[in-house]
Amino acid sequence: MYIDLSGKRALVTASTGGISLAIAHGLAESGAEVIINGRSDDSVNHGLETLRSALPAANLRGVAANLDSAQGVETLLKQVAGVDILVNNAGIYGPQPFDEVDDATWDRFWQTNVMSGVRLSRALLPAMMTKGWGRVVFISSESARNIPADMIHYGVSKTAQLALSRGLAKYAAGSGVTVNSVLPGPTMSDGFEAMMQEEMAKTGKSLEELAKAFVMAERPASVIQRAATVEEVANMVVYVCSPQASATSGAALRVDGGVVDDIV
Incomplete structure (x- = not known):
C-alpha cells in the first residue's frame, strides 16, 4: 500500500521522542508537512534534527509549547493556522497508589491527557469539516481498556480519550473528517x-x-x-491518517499485541 500525504499539513503534539517522533517520521516520509511540538525549544530542536537527519527533504517545523494548560495550547495555536491532520499525543503517566493521588494530580493528568486534545480539536476540527477532509487521532493506551491498579488516574484519562474520540467522530459525521483512537500496549x-x-x-x-x-x-x-516497536505503532497511526482509511472513524484501534483479552 502506497500512502501519499503530499499537500497535507500534520500537527503531532509532544512529538520530540518515542512513539510520537516515529509518527512524525512516518507522516513526513509519506509526504506531509509536519509540525512537531515539545515543551521546550531544546527538545523541539532535537526532534527536528533527528528527523532532518533521517529525512533531509522533509517539510518540517517545530513549535515549543506546554499543553498542560489553556495558555499553553493557545501558544501553540498562535503559530499553527490550520492543519489537515491532528495527532493528539500529549500525555503524562506514572504509577501512584490511588489513596495518595491528590486532586492536583488528578487535575494535572486531566488537563494534559484529555483537555489538550479537547482544546486542539475544538480549534482545528471545524476548519477540516468545512474543507471536507481531515484526520484526528488520539493516542490512547491499552490502559484505557485494562485499567492499571497502580495508575487508576492515568487509566481514567485514557478511557476518557476513547469517549472523546467517539463523540467527535459522531460530531464530524458525513463531513469527510475521521476521528479515531490508537491504543498502544507495551512499547520499546x-x-x-x-x-x-x-x-x-x-x-x-x-x-x-x-x-x-x-x-x-x-x-x-x-x-x-x-x-512493540515505536515504528509498529506509528504504522497504524499513519494508516489511519491516510486517504485509504476513509471508512474508519469512531474506532479504538489497538496496537497492544493482544494484551487486552477481547475479540472486539
Missing part, C-alpha cells in the same frame, strides 16, 4: 529504554530481551509475547 519507547538502562548494564541483556521479560511478567495475556 525512549522512556522504556531509559528505565531499562541500569538493568541492561547489570545483566548484559538487550533491550528486546528485557522488554519481552517485562511483557511476559506484567502483560502475560500478550499474543505477540513481546513489546
Whole structure:
C-alpha cells in the first residue's frame, strides 16, 4: 500500500521522542508537512534534527509549547493556522497508589491527557469539516481498556480519550473528517529504554530481551509475547491518517499485541 500525504499539513503534539517522533517520521516520509511540538525549544530542536537527519527533504517545523494548560495550547495555536491532520499525543503517566493521588494530580493528568486534545480539536476540527477532509487521532493506551491498579488516574484519562474520540467522530459525521483512537500496549519507547538502562548494564541483556521479560511478567495475556516497536505503532497511526482509511472513524484501534483479552 502506497500512502501519499503530499499537500497535507500534520500537527503531532509532544512529538520530540518515542512513539510520537516515529509518527512524525512516518507522516513526513509519506509526504506531509509536519509540525512537531515539545515543551521546550531544546527538545523541539532535537526532534527536528533527528528527523532532518533521517529525512533531509522533509517539510518540517517545530513549535515549543506546554499543553498542560489553556495558555499553553493557545501558544501553540498562535503559530499553527490550520492543519489537515491532528495527532493528539500529549500525555503524562506514572504509577501512584490511588489513596495518595491528590486532586492536583488528578487535575494535572486531566488537563494534559484529555483537555489538550479537547482544546486542539475544538480549534482545528471545524476548519477540516468545512474543507471536507481531515484526520484526528488520539493516542490512547491499552490502559484505557485494562485499567492499571497502580495508575487508576492515568487509566481514567485514557478511557476518557476513547469517549472523546467517539463523540467527535459522531460530531464530524458525513463531513469527510475521521476521528479515531490508537491504543498502544507495551512499547520499546525512549522512556522504556531509559528505565531499562541500569538493568541492561547489570545483566548484559538487550533491550528486546528485557522488554519481552517485562511483557511476559506484567502483560502475560500478550499474543505477540513481546513489546512493540515505536515504528509498529506509528504504522497504524499513519494508516489511519491516510486517504485509504476513509471508512474508519469512531474506532479504538489497538496496537497492544493482544494484551487486552477481547475479540472486539
